[in-house]
Amino acid sequence: MKFNKKTFEVIIFARAGQGGKSLAESLAQAAVSEGKYVQAFSVYGPQRSGAPTKAFVKISDETIRNHEPIIDPDVVVVLDDVLMESEDVGKNITENESVIVNTKKPEEEIRKKIKNFRGNIKSIDANGIALDTIGMIQPNGVILGKLIAVTEIVKLESVKEQFRKIFEKKIGEELTQKNVLAIERGYDAL
Amino acid sequence: MKFNKKTFEVIIFARAGQGGKSLAESLAQAAVSEGKYVQAFSVYGPQRSGAPTKAFVKISDETIRNHEPIIDPDVVVVLDDVLMESEDVGKNITENESVIVNTKKPEEEIRKKIKNFRGNIKSIDANGIALDTIGMIQPNGVILGKLIAVTEIVKLESVKEQFRKIFEKKIGEELTQKNVLAIERGYDAL
Amino acid sequence: MKEKISNCKTRVALTGGAASAEALRQINPMVMPVYPITPQTPIIETFAKICANGKADTEIITVESEHSAISAAVGSQAAGVRSVTATSSQGLALMNEILYIASGMRLPIVMLISARALSAPLSIHGDHSDVMGARDTGWIQLFSDSVQEVYDNTIIGTKLAEKSEVPIMVVMDGFITSHNVENLELLEDDAVRNFVGEYRNENALLDVDNPVTYGPVSLANSHFDFKLDQEKAMQKVEENCREAMREFAEISGRSYEAIEKYQADDAENIIVAMGSVAGSIKDVVDEMRERGEKVGLLKIKLFRPFPYETVVEALSKAKNIAVMDRALSFGAKPALYSDVVNAVFQASLDVKIGSYVYGLGGRDIFRKDIEGIFEELLNGKFSKEIKYIK
Amino acid sequence: MKEKISNCKTRVALTGGAASAEALRQINPMVMPVYPITPQTPIIETFAKICANGKADTEIITVESEHSAISAAVGSQAAGVRSVTATSSQGLALMNEILYIASGMRLPIVMLISARALSAPLSIHGDHSDVMGARDTGWIQLFSDSVQEVYDNTIIGTKLAEKSEVPIMVVMDGFITSHNVENLELLEDDAVRNFVGEYRNENALLDVDNPVTYGPVSLANSHFDFKLDQEKAMQKVEENCREAMREFAEISGRSYEAIEKYQADDAENIIVAMGSVAGSIKDVVDEMRERGEKVGLLKIKLFRPFPYETVVEALSKAKNIAVMDRALSFGAKPALYSDVVNAVFQASLDVKIGSYVYGLGGRDIFRKDIEGIFEELLNGKFSKEIKYIK
Amino acid sequence: MIVRNVLDVAEDPVVIINATGCLEVTSTIYPYTAWKVPYIHNAFENAAATAAGVETAYQALKKRGLTDKKMKFIVFGGDGGTFDIGLQSLSGMLERNHDVLYVAYDNEGYMNTGGQRSGATPIGADMETTPAGKKSYGNRNFRKNMMEIVAGHGVKYLAQANVAYVEDLRMKAKKALATEGSSFLLVFQPCTNVWKFPTSDYVKVAKLATETNYWPLYEIENGNYNLTLKNENQKNIEEYLKTQKRFKHLFQVGNEEVLKSIQEGVNRKWEELLKKVE
Amino acid sequence: MIVRNVLDVAEDPVVIINATGCLEVTSTIYPYTAWKVPYIHNAFENAAATAAGVETAYQALKKRGLTDKKMKFIVFGGDGGTFDIGLQSLSGMLERNHDVLYVAYDNEGYMNTGGQRSGATPIGADMETTPAGKKSYGNRNFRKNMMEIVAGHGVKYLAQANVAYVEDLRMKAKKALATEGSSFLLVFQPCTNVWKFPTSDYVKVAKLATETNYWPLYEIENGNYNLTLKNENQKNIEEYLKTQKRFKHLFQVGNEEVLKSIQEGVNRKWEELLKKVE
Amino acid sequence: MEKGAIIKHDIKKAADTGSWRNFTPEVDAEKCIGCGNCVKYCPDGCILFKDREDGKPTKLAEIDPEFCKGCGVCAQVCPVKAIDMK
Amino acid sequence: MEKGAIIKHDIKKAADTGSWRNFTPEVDAEKCIGCGNCVKYCPDGCILFKDREDGKPTKLAEIDPEFCKGCGVCAQVCPVKAIDMK
Numbered sequence A, B: 001m002k003f004n005k006k007t008f009e010v011i012i013f014a015r016a017g018q019g020g021k022s023l024a025e026s027l028a029q030a031a032v033s034e035g036k037y038v039q040a041f042s043v044y045g046p047q048r049s050g051a052p053t054k055a056f057v058k059i060s061d062e063t064i065r066n067h068e069p070i071i072d073p074d075v076v077v078v079l080d081d082v083l084m085e086s087e088d089v090g091k092n093i094t095e096n097e098s099v100i101v102n103t104k105k106p107e108e109e110i111r112k113k114i115k116n117f118r119g120n121i122k123s124i125d126a127n128g129i130a131l132d133t134i135g136m137i138q139p140n141g142v143i144l145g146k147l148i149a150v151t152e153i154v155k156l157e158s159v160k161e162q163f164r165k166i167f168e169k170k171i172g173e174e175l176t177q178k179n180v181l182a183i184e185r186g187y188d189a190l
Numbered sequence C, D: 001m002k003e004k005i006s007n008c009k010t011r012v013a014l015t016g017g018a019a020s021a022e023a024l025r026q027i028n029p030m031v032m033p034v035y036p037i038t039p040q041t042p043i044i045e046t047f048a049k050i051c052a053n054g055k056a057d058t059e060i061i062t063v064e065s066e067h068s069a070i071s072a073a074v075g076s077q078a079a080g081v082r083s084v085t086a087t088s089s090q091g092l093a094l095m096n097e098i099l100y101i102a103s104g105m106r107l108p109i110v111m112l113i114s115a116r117a118l119s120a121p122l123s124i125h126g127d128h129s130d131v132m133g134a135r136d137t138g139w140i141q142l143f144s145d146s147v148q149e150v151y152d153n154t155i156i157g158t159k160l161a162e163k164s165e166v167p168i169m170v171v172m173d174g175f176i177t178s179h180n181v182e183n184l185e186l187l188e189d190d191a192v193r194n195f196v197g198e199y200r201n202e203n204a205l206l207d208v209d210n211p212v213t214y215g216p217v218s219l220a221n222s223h224f225d226f227k228l229d230q231e232k233a234m235q236k237v238e239e240n241c242r243e244a245m246r247e248f249a250e251i252s253g254r255s256y257e258a259i260e261k262y263q264a265d266d267a268e269n270i271i272v273a274m275g276s277v278a279g280s281i282k283d284v285v286d287e288m289r290e291r292g293e294k295v296g297l298l299k300i301k302l303f304r305p306f307p308y309e310t311v312v313e314a315l316s317k318a319k320n321i322a323v324m325d326r327a328l329s330f331g332a333k334p335a336l337y338s339d340v341v342n343a344v345f346q347a348s349l350d351v352k353i354g355s356y357v358y359g360l361g362g363r364d365i366f367r368k369d370i371e372g373i374f375e376e377l378l379n380g381k382f383s384k385e386i387k388y389i390k
Numbered sequence E, F: 001m002i003v004r005n006v007l008d009v010a011e012d013p014v015v016i017i018n019a020t021g022c023l024e025v026t027s028t029i030y031p032y033t034a035w036k037v038p039y040i041h042n043a044f045e046n047a048a049a050t051a052a053g054v055e056t057a058y059q060a061l062k063k064r065g066l067t068d069k070k071m072k073f074i075v076f077g078g079d080g081g082t083f084d085i086g087l088q089s090l091s092g093m094l095e096r097n098h099d100v101l102y103v104a105y106d107n108e109g110y111m112n113t114g115g116q117r118s119g120a121t122p123i124g125a126d127m128e129t130t131p132a133g134k135k136s137y138g139n140r141n142f143r144k145n146m147m148e149i150v151a152g153h154g155v156k157y158l159a160q161a162n163v164a165y166v167e168d169l170r171m172k173a174k175k176a177l178a179t180e181g182s183s184f185l186l187v188f189q190p191c192t193n194v195w196k197f198p199t200s201d202y203v204k205v206a207k208l209a210t211e212t213n214y215w216p217l218y219e220i221e222n223g224n225y226n227l228t229l230k231n232e233n234q235k236n237i238e239e240y241l242k243t244q245k246r247f248k249h250l251f252q253v254g255n256e257e258v259l260k261s262i263q264e265g266v267n268r269k270w271e272e273l274l275k276k277v278e
Numbered sequence G, H: 001m002e003k004g005a006i007i008k009h010d011i012k013k014a015a016d017t018g019s020w021r022n023f024t025p026e027v028d029a030e031k032c033i034g035c036g037n038c039v040k041y042c043p044d045g046c047i048l049f050k051d052r053e054d055g056k057p058t059k060l061a062e063i064d065p066e067f068c069k070g071c072g073v074c075a076q077v078c079p080v081k082a083i084d085m086k
């Protein structure tokens, strides 16, 4: 049985410390602010900084009742292309679905790393853009922008607003503003 | 239902510290040495020295399987007549059964302390005899002698032997010998 | 769940841990001894931040072990004030001795549990072993399926415990619920405060003018009677629960029962389960119902005291039942299964019951697994052996 | 019990505590961490005297709590040597967390338990609450009815645990058995030593040339499997028990089984019970049989793992069953009752089962009470409510 | 006795927290209670944690303006419940500096369970878990130095007292109660039952402990050591040991070394103490 | 790092006992184990009791003549597993003087669970259970003085070390291993994750702790205190605090007093130590 | 049956040892100098001071026989041997 | 499945961090003076000494890339900055 796919599902591959979890949470809160129902969670384990992790976001117009991890995502985000060596990031990504990769490498090279892949590759040098806008290698904001540009699952405005709400207290106004800029840059990037 | 009374049952009323428990155990071990089956146990609770306690001995030719406290004794021993104020020592003692009391008081006076009593009273000044033989107020040996004289449930020899076995190591040869003498004196007392 | 949203409610998305902390903020208990353990940490960390920022004025005691956490909670609740704590797994097991004491003293402590597996080998992930291991301790155990239920159960549970004078464990599934951001609706602070009311301990230790003695020695002539009294209090819990939930529905629009029947009324094939798996089962039920299969779910929320008769009622139309346990009882039937069997036996229902154990140590369970279970019920292809969904 | 006494055996009378200490003297384990608690004290005190006089050379560790007692036993057993400990009540509850760890590591520690009630209120007297509270911990639980059984079970239990690589609780009833002087027959030292043999831990920590790691972290991909493996080991225990008891019969002339049927073969009315009450029930059965009543006893010795099928077999002729529990499971059916119901349900036996709770906190139980229960079975006058024999 | 004298010097209402032990078991057998003040017994190992909870509840009420009564919180714990199984909970209470007076009454063993060795049992004592025998001279460890361990927690006031010196005990209890935050008293309390001596020698035995410098009377106030009784002529420890049956075997041939090491231990500890007093 | 250096100086085969914590969790994720020597992790709170069992098993084998190998037993416990939940079990092990070296690696908090306060957390630190906020300056307690508590047990050798002073650490580990009976090492180990500083500053941060006299290097041998590093010019504690985000809020207006009391605390402890050294 | 075995204080419920005492202490009013030793040392707290009827200014020790367990400590600590165990 | 999750030591089972490192340290053999600092400080114990091939008498630090987690401590403690994080 293929359970009814009223839910939009995202898997985020990242390395511990890269901000995969905040990416997921920002996206989820943005969806909530638009009246949607969400789930956002991660795979937990003893994590040394740098270890591979996965985060999940589900977005729907109805209450999401099941608590499965995502097995058939609508879009996949990869925060570090090195992860593609060890993780099968393209699993269950079909023709009209995308894998968004933070990479400097050309798309064709990236595509080759996934076996039997039929989906789209959207690559973006999020590290570079982040360094540019925030001054740190913190790709999650940029790639979040890219993600909503690709999927249009929530509005850019909602994301920016929620990001501010969540992070202003934690990291201060200035850094938040830079991050918001990074989101915008990601959104606008080709 | 009256359960088959193949078992001979003794209740010992004493005050914590008077040796009611060792009396019970000596009697039981003597019976065991004659090939009998026994149980010997006490009522336990937080005991301050001087608090009333009860010990039980059951003796039978067959394995004793039940683990009830004794409710219908064949003989009752009272190590301190003061206990008769608070305890119903004569309960279920019928015509041919006895209550053996360590007391200086005459039997009639003792008898009056038990309501509706139909059994026998055997009184003995065990304290006095003990003081005489052991040099201490330790009535349990004397009264043990009396008990077997009254009931003939085990042989004097067995008791003496077992008493020696149990106590020689604990209290030394000399004191044991004195106690054995006390048992004999109790046995021989009228 | 019907959604009668009134105006004054706030819709947010939080993790289960944060949701329970938010409920605590509203309840504003007096004392909370805490000791960290994964995956309970989101609860105490969120609440510590709330207090650090003056949004609640609970006294947090950062104790040196879970044993002391529950011991201090006994102390403060006996002192006369509302006390809460939270733990998981090894922590709950370490509290074991004092759990019995808390309930024996009839102290309605509220404990939030983020359920997790027990060592050895060590696992930080979710299952119900810890909670099942404490099911005989005389505590109420209330399970939650979603973040909304965690929030609601924290509030309902506080009232239920205090009404019953029995301590309560409000259980969420470790990680799956405690760390999962989900939508929920918050009540207004005043609504919550009015609902739970002031806590009053008629035997408060701090009432120095009316001295009481807690925790005496009971000899053979009284101990049995105290235990019986305690059991009687347990027997009243379901009724109190019904009442608390009814009142809660009035302020929240969310009506709950000790059990939740989902498509169970006419279902011949029913899964009985607790905790976060229930949502997945509902999805499957809907799908299978669309195919015309008469399947349903019986979700147990109140696991202790076990609502035997209410369960029987809910299962009275069933032919085949699958009970899903998320813990083993080594060398015996799993706990929930065993209780359901007892309920059914007592009512002489003519049903077949299969035992399914899933999700130990955080093993994922998928809707297709659940569908598989229903298929077995439909085909009658299940035996008396426990089946492990690995 | 048939009495084929061979020449080389010694007949004595000892308390249950002393009898188990005597068995330990013969087994001569390497390490015994101890922490005192009434009514376990006769066990450890007798054994400490034995060691002080050089009659055993076990290393006694006088630890600072029961938690450390079981922790040290885990350490020494993992190190590679035979380890024992003993406790009761609060002590067993305090060990709770580590009990799961000992079994999870598959360490066949032998623990003698003098069963006692749990606080609050505090009671030093006997019941089975402590042991029942530990029934899910993955330990074997072997109950004893008499001092002889305490002695025998200590010896059989050591072998059974080591064969199964599962830890064991050898249970005696607090005071009633632990402090009661009864007759028993001792085996020769050599016979006992040969029977239990040398203990060998193939994963000994002290084997420094073959280093092993005990107690790793297991993630969601393996934890379930370890637990399942552990459960499988539990499933083999009954078979191992049968074998150990058969071998024990050879050296002792006393044949045991995981359960004992007493006049149960043709009995329509059966009481199921454990521990020291069984002897009293036998007396009643004999009396009532004399009156022509078809009554019998099913005594459970091996309570964990619960021998469902063996129990079913023993009950297959029964019409009315009374299960006697000496502990409450607050808010649920008592433990033994619940297990019997599961056994019977699984086999679809057509019986009525009544639940009787007795003896909590040392409350005496008399043969007339038991007779009363049989009468109720005979009259069919028992309901599904738990009956408390106070 | 300790209890009465401590309560006697308390001026504010007190709440008592008690660990399982002789005191608890003899004073609260249901339905009787000997306590005229609020009293709670939780378990054996958690009296201090329980006290932390009770005291915090009081602080919470004060903070919210729900009480303005002054109250004192006093724990009574035996040596076993303090040195051994309750040490951790005590340590946590001291660390967090709850406003509680912890009184450890020290009878040098688990007496309520019949007299087993505890961390407070002196070396050589014949106890149920460390019996004297052919291969044993009794307990093999020196007493845990509880005063130093508690002092290590930076407690503002702690003192060692003895039931036989009542005025001294009362003075210390008073000071302890006046301390803000945690304070600690370690009180010597002979046990007639397990130490085995006639009850009427109670005071004599207790005095000998101090007269032999086995149990010096002193206090530690803000880190400063102060002897509250200057014992001019130290008696030989044997005088003390001889009064009690638990040490009887030490006077048998073969145990001379043990006796010697006991005397040495007393001397060493006494000298260490003197150094700190200076 | 600590582990490797300690194992490195051990000459006899060692058996490791580990409490739950970062070390355990990162080194033994099934089916992987980083340990080339026998290793056991039992629970969080009972490493010392487990060690007591392991060591006693060894003594039992020796007594019965079943082994003649020499072996060393080493516990690794975090500060939480040592100061708090494992204190009692440690105390028992020390009291009975098992032949075990207990190494506490001190990162000043429960790090494995994400950075909550422990008894080793310094005052003012922003931790998960004692967060800084409008009404809070972070942790309110001074660190438990574990060295004094362990010293109170009469342990023959104990020492305070720092990962940044490797030779000193190795010297101390060697001495500790050579001790008959229990010995104890308390080793400072920065946690990049919770203290929040760049990993590459690891050694710098650790050194600052000693250079500010916050973490003096010393040992206590048979009761005698000995500084193993004489710090001639003490740096201001702020230099150390500034390197880590957990103390960031202390530099905001309003928290001057806290900063001051931290410096005072360091000075006081240092002077107390100097007195003892003399 | 009190809920949770919580006992409300009631003087009548203090342990009564009246019936199982070995020896009973008796204060000799003539000898007693009112020093208070016995009052402080009685382990069971059952000696109290009362005012004297004979006009002497000192207090007089009085033993509550209901709660005394007869341990003899009072007799031992009395400096003038005013207490006799009978 | 090992009984009781007891792992027999096997070098192959040590945690392998190869694939998730941010930076990789590289030792410049020219600069390394063989002081051993990095060997002692590496938190993961993955630096060992090897003999030099170029005939110098000092030892040369070698990093095992499989177990290095790229923390950079070695680079920090090297007195001659012989280690570079790439």
Ligand SMILES: Cc1ncc(C[n+]2csc(CCOP(=O)(O)OP(=O)(O)O)c2C)c(N)n1
Pocket: D036, D037, D038, D066, D090, D091, D094, E019, E020, E021, E022, E023, E044, E045, E077, E078, E079, E080, E081, E082, E107, E108, E109, E110, E111, E112, E113, E118
């Ligand atoms: C967890 C636990 N372990 C053991 C006991 C049994 N126990 C009760 S009191 C006691 C001894 C108390 O010793 P101590 O604290 O010195 O007080 P004392 O009895 O000597 O007054 C023991 C071992 C218990 N109640 N709980």
Ligand SMILES: Cc1ncc(C[n+]2csc(CCOP(=O)(O)OP(=O)(O)O)c2C)c(N)n1
Pocket: C036, C037, C038, C066, C090, C091, C094, F019, F020, F021, F022, F023, F044, F045, F077, F078, F079, F080, F081, F082, F107, F108, F109, F110, F111, F112, F113, F118
């Ligand atoms: C009984 C129990 N309580 C709590 C935990 C959760 N826990 C595991 S490790 C840990 C913190 C360890 O702190 P520490 O000992 O300082 O070691 P670190 O992680 O800092 O290395 C905690 C709280 C547990 N495993 N067991």
Ligand code: SF4
Pocket: E022, E026, E107, E111, E112, E190, E191, E192, E193, E194
């Ligand atoms: S004499 Fe000893 S055993 Fe008896 S109550 Fe006093 S301390 Fe306890």
Ligand code: SF4
Pocket: F022, F026, F107, F111, F112, F190, F191, F192, F193, F194
């Ligand atoms: S950096 Fe901190 S949290 Fe990470 S492993 Fe080290 S001590 Fe643990």
Ligand code: SF4
Pocket: G025, G041, G042, G043, G044, G045, G046, G047, G063, G067, G068, G069, G070, G071, G072, G073, G074, G075
């Ligand atoms: S005999 Fe003992 S209990 Fe009685 S009054 Fe004297 S001191 Fe008190």
Ligand code: SF4
Pocket: G027, G031, G032, G033, G034, G035, G036, G037, G038, G039, G060, G061, G077, G078, G079, G080, G081, G082, G083
């Ligand atoms: S001790 Fe003696 S003199 Fe002093 S008050 Fe008591 S009876 Fe009177």
Ligand code: SF4
Pocket: H025, H041, H042, H043, H044, H045, H046, H047, H063, H067, H068, H069, H070, H071, H072, H073, H074, H075
């Ligand atoms: S980067 Fe870190 S882990 Fe890697 S070799 Fe250097 S110190 Fe070791």
Ligand code: SF4
Pocket: H027, H031, H032, H033, H034, H035, H036, H037, H038, H039, H060, H061, H077, H078, H079, H080, H081, H082, H083
């Ligand atoms: S620290 Fe630098 S110089 Fe020293 S061994 Fe390592 S690489 Fe070579």
Ligand SMILES: [Mg+2]
Pocket: E078, E079, E080, E105, E106, E107, E108, E109, E110, E111, E118
């Ligand atoms: Mg004591």
Ligand SMILES: [Mg+2]
Pocket: F078, F079, F080, F105, F106, F107, F108, F109, F110, F111, F118
């Ligand atoms: Mg730490």
